[in-house]
Amino acid sequence: MGGKPDSVTKTERREPVTLLEAISEGLFEEMERDERVFLMGEDIGVYGGAFKVTRGFLDHFGEERVIDTPISEGGFTGAAAGAAHMGLRPVVEMQFMDFISPAYDVITNYIATSLYRGSGPLPLVIRGPVGGGNRGGPFHSQNVEMAFFHTPGLKIVYPSTAYDAKGLVKAAIRDDNPVIIEEHKGLYRAPFLREVLPEDDYIVPLGKANVVREGSGLTVVTYGMMVHRSVEAAEVLHQEDGFEVEVLDLRTLSPLDDEAIVESVKKTGRLLVVHEDTRTGGIAGEIAMRVSEKAFEWLDAPMLRVTAIDAPVPYAGALEDYFLPQIEDIVTAARYLAAY
């Protein structure tokens, strides 16, 4: 077997890693730590995956643990469930999360219900690239969280930094429940996310949000790419308005960290949810309802949201930029709330 691929030894060498490399390291370390962990997906072996997350894995772990599948998302996700029943811990890659759709049946009807039906826990991970901004058009840009958020029994993770990505991947693989990990393509190689990670075997626990910027005037609850847009907006508001925004990165969408959300809202009295996903049926609705249930008395203003428009993701740059939430939208919404 080949040695360790360079792309997973940067932390060992104390070099900064991108979010993508952090995911690679997380997968790699879990495979080394636990031989029950194995990978399936399209073009993940020889090619190392469409985005090269598993580059070099085939040489190191061999064909039995890095399986190039036919183009059969439903079939191989079903196979992951079966393997998990027999004690293995499969991690499957969707080449683009847009193509998780053929596996919707097995994920929602079979995998998510397994424990409840008495068929036992299903420790498996389904991961892949999501998100817009890459001129990928309607089928290479979607965010799929809400197609699964509604289904009890599934966990959903959506990292925004290299540190979190690695720790969440490792936690997801060790979790005994089925976990979907959404990886934003626009963050994969974003230079500003490069960081030197700790050398120890850390995890980031599922279900725990993270305050990435403290503030007293407004809580912005967000995740993924929008964490960074929200932080930039918060900086603008700080500079131009002297208005301090707290930015809470959910990191895990299911289960939602109600406690962290409520705690922050109680502090600021104002809530803005920002997500890249489309508006109707987006997670903002659920978050607002929970805050209404748990912290209504603390609110000083209506709860609002900034999201993508309710449309498929368009291809043209100008259309896609219009479709996606921008920093200015967050600033405008925050100013509206500040003045309320």
Place this chain on the structure above:
Amino acid sequence: MPATNSADGTALVAGLTESQLHELYYALVRVRAAEERLELLHKQGHIGGGVYRSLGQEAGSVGAAYALDRRSDGTGDIIAQTVRACGALFLMGGEPLDFFRQYLARATGPTGGKEANVHWVDYRRGLVGPVSPLGTMVGVMAGITLSFRLKQEPRVGLVFAGDGATSTGAWHEGLNFAAVQRCPMVLMVEANQWAFSTPTRKNTRLESFTQKAAGYGLHAESVDGTDVLDVYEGTKRAVDRARAGEGAGMVEMRYYRLKGHAQHDNQEYVDPAELKAWEERDPIKRFGERLLSEGWATQKTLGALKARAEVEVSIAAEQAVGEPIPDGVQALDAVYTDRGAKTPWTRLETPDPIQA
């Protein structure tokens, strides 16, 4: 029926006249020229999305579409194209200009920049707008051709799909539906031996995809996808059967993807010797040599056809480059027949969430 599109004359081969053979050659060199130009535009930074070639597969798409009743009034045959079936797209009447507009995301293009590449619709010319999820179009074409049968229209639908797409559930369900319902549909399997980096043997244990047809009780045949006449004849047989009410069929086109999956793929995983061997079977070179050796065309004619194709493509590309991109707000249009998406409240002149 297909021969009606061309000038009269005696049939030289496959029932085709000299001018038809020249038309085929023209279609081949035109798609190649268009894709070469596309590649150049990509290198010059004009294209935001993925760029795909059909190098080595041109005879498949051209030969197949040539077997159809091609019209522009919405009463002819219909295809669901793929990025590898660009030759068919053009033969059906899809314009190189629209091809460039699509890739360049121009406001003037058939989808106004909402969709990319060959993903556009023109029902009058017989083009169905495909989507990226593999296999999905098989079921859609089954329904289109079911409607031909129900309405007793003598029309046929061709659905192109790659060899990798044969592994999807949608492919199987759609094909079986078409078989059971005796839809006048022909499935064109683009057996280019790769699905991105995955070789065919990792997508199937079968030697030929025609064996899958047998599993559904379908008629199928395999053709040499680098030989435009072989593709034409095989497709014509399947199309004639379908039109005659004998139900759905399959044609497997055997050839090789001579470029990477898309521009971003340098196909390191391909054995150079194998690639070289297939490059020798370049479909345009093969057909050109045949035309010359049989005396069906002169070197001068072929040169003139190629030059004409290059001019046509060049004019189209330059026009597209000069055309405007869409306005951002157009992203709101046409989500429903009777309404679009709403303008984000943060972008109203007076931002107001009550307007959301």
